[in-house]
Amino acid sequence: MSESKRDFLSLQNMLEQEPEFIPLISEEEEDNLNKEAVPDLLPILPLRNNVLFPGVVIPITIGRDKSIKLIEDAYKGNKTLGVLAQVKTDIEDPGFEDLNRIGTVAHILKRLKMPDGSTTVIIQGKRRFEIDKFVETEPYFKANVIGLKDAKIDLKKDKNLALLSSMKDMAMRIIKESPNIPSEATFAIKNIESPTFLVNFIASNLNIEVEKKQNLLELNDIALRIEEVISQLSVEIKMLSMKNEIHSKVKMDMDRQQREYFLNQQMRTIQDELGDNPVQNEVREFEKRAKTKKWGKTQKEAFNKELTKLGRMNPQGAEYSVQLNYIDLLLDLPWAELSKDNFNLKKSKKILDRDHFGLEKVKTRILEYLAVLKLKKDMKSPILCLYGPPGVGKTSLGKSVAEALGRKYVRMSLGGVHDEAEIRGHRRTYIGAMPGRVIQNIKKAKTSNPVFVLDEIDKISRSNHGDPSSALLEVLDPEQNFAFNDNFVELDYDLSNVLFIATANNLANIQGPLRDRMEIIEVNGYTVEEKIQIAKNHLIPKQISAHGIGVKDISFPKLILEQIVEEYTAESGVRGLEKEIAHMVRNRAKEIAMNEKFVAKVSSEDLQKVLGPSHGKDKYIGNEFAGVVTGLAWTQVGGDILYIETSLSKGKGKLTSTGNLGDVMKESTVLAHQFLKANATDFGLTSELFDNWDVHIHVPAGATPKDGPSAGITMLTAMASAFTQRKVKKYLAMTGEITLRGSVLPVGGIKEKILAARRANIKEIILSRKNEKDILDIKADYLKGLKFHYVDTMHEVLNIALLKEKVKNARNIS
Template sequence: MLLQNRFVDYESIFESETDLFPLICKGNIEEKILNYKVKVTETIEIIEILSVRNVVLFPGVVIPITAGRKKSIKLLKDAYSADNPIGVLTQKDLNIENPQEKDLYYIGTVAKILKLLKMPDGTTTVILQGQSRFKVTKMIQIEPSFKAEIIYLKDEKPDKEDKEYLALIDSIKEISIKLVHENHNLPSESSFAISNIESQSFLINFVASNLNLEIKEKQILLEYDFVKQRAIETFRFLTLEHQQMILKNEIKSRVKKEMDQQQKEYFLNQQIKAIKEELGDLSYEKEIEEMKVKSYKKNWSKETQKQFEKELRKFQRTNPQMPEYTVLRNYLEFMLDLPWQTYSKDSFDLKRAHQILEKDHFGLEKVKERIIEYLSVIKLKGDLRSPIICFYGPPGVGKTSLGKSIASALNRKYVRISLGGLNDEAEIRGHRKTYIGAMPGRILQSIKKAGTSNPVFVLDEIDKLGMGNQGNPASAMLEVLDPEQNKEFYDNFMEMGYDLSKVIFIATANSLYPIHMALLDRMEVIDMTGYTVEEKIEISKKHLIPKQLKENGLTSKDIILGVKQIEKIIENYTRESGVRSLEKKISKIVRYAAKNLAMKKKYLKRINLAKIEEVLGPPQEPEKYEVYKIPGIVTGLAWTIGGGEIIYIESTLLKGKGNFSITGNVGNVMKESATIALKYIKAHHQEFGINEKMFEMYNLHIHVPEGAVPKDGPSAGITILTSIISSFLKKAIRPYLAMTGEITLRGKIIPVGGIKEKILAAKRANIKEIILSKDNQKDVFAIPKAYRKGIKFNFIRKIIEVINYSF
């Protein structure tokens, strides 16, 4: 019903109509932003509104709509029977079942109901034809159905001679026909229908209605007042859809081609299989099939899977009679056996871990503390880069066995390789598989043996790595022991990276000097010093004796060793920092009991001191200090791989022309210390009260006893200097005094290492006083009081202080 005619004068607030297009994309368009100064006749009517979902109706376009809501079905029936047009508005959200005014777009299309059909499922289907666009000015009724006051919107068409617009229409028609031909899901009659559309605006609406777009985008197209702009946007969406269709067809063609190739390969493989069945050679095929099945179960990356499949294809093409066949087979089997991304779960029971460490090892407090620290951090953080630890100390102190305890405490697998004498880099990195008999390196072989990618890995005797013509193994170890590099450890045999970052590497060494500096820098060095007599007694009672009884088939009732007997074995039959020799002696005594028990002979179960001498033989003289009131003899403290020892430096003067000589199998560093000592004495003879002419009248000879034992190092510097001065002054030094320290030509005493071992050696020898560098004071006080008890320490800085104190 016609209610009112009115003229609306819109203000121009933009410079051109192109500025308006990006703004009129919303459902609610305010009149104030219209960028066009025109006079439009707007017919205001009241009309029934049908809300639809998932469809936008364009003018001129015929579409079917299925109505399921009761109020929608009633509205359609009433309008169809009265032959009244209805307004069609699209819902903003298709999931809303009972939409309100705010849930509808304000611009829609007035439609005529061409046909109304009742479907068997209770829904009603109507055929609608769009007639004209409209805008809701006021919603006057919501229930039982929508009724609104609307105004008709006029499409602003370009000039008939607009060449750009005409070219745009031709392009839309051309691409639409192409889309129909390339999309096999669309009926071929669609192209005939498009080519016969004469109305330009209807062509735009028809194509826009059938585009594969979201509802929002179609609504934007409907809301454009300018037909040319609607055509531009329709062309843009149409072009995108055409490009997507081309891409889909290309992918489909490529997939089809690959499928055809796979079918061809399958057919050929089946033929080969049939031929091999006739020849009775199916073991080869079964082996390959088993490998494929195993590979599907492996938890490896796409790159690893790709590498495996590549090598498997090569293996399939290789003649079993060729030498490469065995290499490829070993490679594939090794790949399948490696525990790719398989990790054992760490145990974070700190009390249990501490109990295991205490049970397996006596002492070693710093080591145990470091392990508990590691467990504590990983428990709190949840993830931690595994540390690389180097246990450094004399033989027999438990470095290697400690690795087993750490693995047990962490609930991890334990693997160990010995690096002593290793002189081929390929032992670490593996051989290239181009060689016949190629094998992976020991690192990955041990990981395979462990069955997990996070074992506790002990690298035993890392200081004894050799160097041969096949490269330097120590250089290969740099990548293994670098936390920044071992995430992708490259093995020559594998030809790809393997993650070692979760492995706890524990290296052991008796000496740090032979280790490459770059290698040493990558490790956290933990000093494991020698044991005192008291500690050795406890270790014997708690570990060594029970172990030997078990290994020799005895019980604690069959033989009894007391504290005094153990102490005698330690002092008279072993001279070591560790307990390896001690364990051998205990083993010999246990075997004595086992022999008598097996032969049913009577024997002394409670071993006394006399029986120890009978079983082990005559005792060695203990390493005790000997008092020499002879000038030129001075006691020094030395560090060896076996621990600390006392050494005697002897010097004597002979009539001659001032010549100097040294004997006793000493190294170059020790010879240099003797030369420095003599030169310093000559330069400062007045301070020591030595007549200068004596240097020209006498020859000086220095000797270090036990000439069969090599001796070297700078720590005997002050001992040699004191011995020389003692000879020149013809004065003996104070008894029960030992010294260690390096000297310089400036007269300073600089610090040396191995302090704990040297102090233990001094205690064994009954030394009462020790002279050390002032800078070694911190090392002395870091040692427990029990080790220092009974010894007086004199810390000095200058050589003259040593001389003043020694005589």
């Protein structure tokens, strides 16, 4: 009945201290109340969380400024006011429309100053009234009111006597069974003589919403009011009965760890009785979502089975959350949901050309795929692997492909992944189990045919948790991935519609079976001209937008961009170029923000000032020294030139190599020395020379590790030049592997090496004849100004590379 034990006790204590305030009025006193005239004009006090009934005494804590002013004025006057309950309890400053139209005339019995500084007033209801109209709002509400009378109940009728008796008994029972209501409340119930006041007193203390109390107040017929009170009392008795029953079921000697479990059991039992079981709610919600799901018969049967299992689980169990997550995943996965492909090939080509300069092989392959898909409709998606140096646009190409196809785009970085479960997921037997990242990304894409970029596939590592690259074999096999099995999902998922695009910097780090499953497309570096176009069309607009300056605030002439490319970056891609451009744009943003003077066009002096001294171009150093030959090398950031330096000194034929060389490169020095020694007479040398002169080969820079066989012919040429003191042909570079019998073998990274040669102003290049096919695959723009010599043997190399002329100050090697 009572909303809280504290409220009832505070009222009870007040009544005991002030006997004249006891609200146990008789029928005669009730008649006098009804005969009292209701003033035509009343100040109106809004009540937020309660309803005042005639005859009932309640304490009210006053907080609003208007209410405090009203109480002060009324207390000084006739202590009479009107009380109206608010329609909505959350409104802090109500208007006319926020108040009910029927309320109770109240008399202030006492005003109390509380210890916390607030004001509490004790008021007693007198008669009901109805608002005629509001006449004032300031400093508080005033209204013209009409007095209302309650229709008296006829106690001569057995039905009315039975209703009154039943209400009284039910109220006594609630007081007896509820632990929150003091037993002293029975004193009030037993001593109330007036039937009207009894129903008002009980209604006032019912634990129901303000709206329902207001409905009780508005009932003129006391018999109807009693019936409604009995209905509310019945609900409260049922709730008390259930609470007591539950309490008796779980009452036992339990330790601190068990306490929380049993309290949750109580809550669940209550919810079961009320038909609001959270487990059943979850099940119903899942069933509702499943009706709109597109999936096959196998997935549907598995879902229904798992959902039935969830309904039987204890929600407090550890495995319940795993089961819940599993069912939620089944519903979130786009089993048979495919996005519509864009078959406008011309538009797709425009998108690819807009976003990426060059990369013709990749663009052509994507357009081929689209063309076949348009004709055949159900083609399996290819597994593409883009490999090449950093910064050439491999990763960002995935977004352009997704836009061109009209598909969703997802990216999974594989760099540093060392756990097989990252790919295949965990088994559901583990707490905290989750699906692998492949399934997670498919869920995020919300379609079963996204463009899926597997970034840095060559950076996968293995550990004692398994080999992730082996787990990818199933994902990237077009003959298997239509039934990919994730350990968490445990159902076959069709990945054949996914367009996988892997990226890698070095194919050597990808295991053979995995590499075999992918279509390898080489993405080479850019020429200086291409980098300038990329900077103009993409990098500069992007950085200007990112740093908040205008297009007119900065401009990069072509010569300045060429200077940045050649003197401030040494790479195949454009990542370093973008950083230097960003540096210049940031400096211009600073000048604008500090109101400094500047010229929009960037000059060489600006580069020196902002970027610092340049490292200069990779220049060819000439052929004035014997034993110095220009070689071509491939690095992780593209091609580079290197110089093989050979020095001879009197000794016993010792061979020394320096320059932080790897084992393969050291073996090339031995091969070159032995071949030259074995074929000395072919080059006008004697075998005794090799026994009397020590050979020292050095490859600058010494701090940079170097390895690989491609410097073999360069080392041999350098040794031959040193022993014969003949000049090496001007503006010549070479790359190729040698054998002990003098054959020249092909090497890789040809395009990067050619770009490095062009940067160094090289005019002629010696290559293995088997590398000729690599040259034919390269765009003609890359080959401008270069002459190629294709050779099969080292004799051909030396005939091309060594001139008849000897160097100045040639040594007498004999």
